[in-house]
Amino acid sequence: MSELRRQQSGDLIWFASPQLSVYPRLKHAYFTRRGGVSSGIYESLNFRFTGTDSRDNLLQNYDIAAHLVGGDANHVIRTTQKHTDTILTVSQPVTAFTNAGDEGVDALITNVPGAVLTGFYADCQLVMLYDHRHRAAGIVHAGWRGIAKEIVRKTIEKMHDVYGCDPREMIAVVGPSICRSCFVTDDDVPEAMREAFGGMVQEYMYRQGDKWCVDLKNITYAMLLRADIPAINIDISNYCPCCGDKTLWWSHRRMGEDRGVHAGMICLTE
Ligand SMILES: [Zn+2]
Structure with missing residues (x-):
C-alpha cells in the first residue's frame, strides 16, 4: 500500500498511483485545484458545472486535464454523481464531451482505448480500478452513501462479468479523500x-x-480485501482535502458549496 505521488508540470499539480504508473499504455491523474483557468472561489482547475463558473472556463479545464491523460475534452465521459450504485459500461469510442446519464451514474468501466473516464471529488472517494491482463479500467465515485451501497465491490464484479477480470489481478487506488x-x-x-x-x-x-x-479509507480498504483484491495491489492516499493544504484542495465539509470540484481521470491509450 503506497501513498500517491505528487506530480507537477508548469502550474498543473496532480497525484498519481505508483502502481498504475508502471503501465505505459495507461494514463491517470487525481487533479488538484492548481493549473486551470477559473478564478475566484473556482481558482483554478474547476470541473463543476453546477456552480457559477463559465462553460468556457470549464471546457478549457477539461481540455487541460484530458490532455495529460492522452485526449481532449471531446474524449471525456463524465459521471453524473448522485450517490447511486449505478455503473455504466462504456463500450463505444467517445467522440464528444459526454455526460454519462441524467439519473445519476457513479461508476464507469471500459476497455475502449481513448475514452477518458472522469469522476469528481471534494472529500468523497474516487476509486480507480485496473486490470492489465484484460486491459480494462474503471472509475468509481464513493461517498459514505456509495460505500454503504457497496458500489466499489459492485464495480469490481461488473468488470469481472463484462471483461473477465479477476480481482486477484486487479489494482485499486483510493484518491485523496x-x-x-x-x-x-x-x-x-x-x-x-x-x-x-x-x-x-x-x-x-x-x-x-x-x-x-x-474511517472511510479503512472501510474501503477492508472491503477491497474482502472483494479479493490483494493488499499489495491497493494504493490509498493519506491526503485529506478537509484538513490538508488549502492551496491544493477544495473540501465540501470545510467550504460548503462555495468551491469547485476536483477531477480524476483514467484512460487506456492506443
Ligand atoms: Zn482531514
Whole structure:
C-alpha cells in the first residue's frame, strides 16, 4: 500500500498511483485545484458545472486535464454523481464531451482505448480500478452513501462479468479523500456501515462526544480485501482535502458549496 505521488508540470499539480504508473499504455491523474483557468472561489482547475463558473472556463479545464491523460475534452465521459450504485459500461469510442446519464451514474468501466473516464471529488472517494491482463479500467465515485451501497465491490464484479477480470489481478487506488478525524457524523453513517458490512466495520468507527468519527479509507480498504483484491495491489492516499493544504484542495465539509470540484481521470491509450 503506497501513498500517491505528487506530480507537477508548469502550474498543473496532480497525484498519481505508483502502481498504475508502471503501465505505459495507461494514463491517470487525481487533479488538484492548481493549473486551470477559473478564478475566484473556482481558482483554478474547476470541473463543476453546477456552480457559477463559465462553460468556457470549464471546457478549457477539461481540455487541460484530458490532455495529460492522452485526449481532449471531446474524449471525456463524465459521471453524473448522485450517490447511486449505478455503473455504466462504456463500450463505444467517445467522440464528444459526454455526460454519462441524467439519473445519476457513479461508476464507469471500459476497455475502449481513448475514452477518458472522469469522476469528481471534494472529500468523497474516487476509486480507480485496473486490470492489465484484460486491459480494462474503471472509475468509481464513493461517498459514505456509495460505500454503504457497496458500489466499489459492485464495480469490481461488473468488470469481472463484462471483461473477465479477476480481482486477484486487479489494482485499486483510493484518491485523496476525507480522513477519519474530519469525518464527524451523526448515528446515520455508522448505522449504514453496520447494515452494509456487519461487525467488521466496528473498529473503524469511534465516538467523539455525541458524534462519531468514521474511517472511510479503512472501510474501503477492508472491503477491497474482502472483494479479493490483494493488499499489495491497493494504493490509498493519506491526503485529506478537509484538513490538508488549502492551496491544493477544495473540501465540501470545510467550504460548503462555495468551491469547485476536483477531477480524476483514467484512460487506456492506443
Ligand atoms: Zn482531514
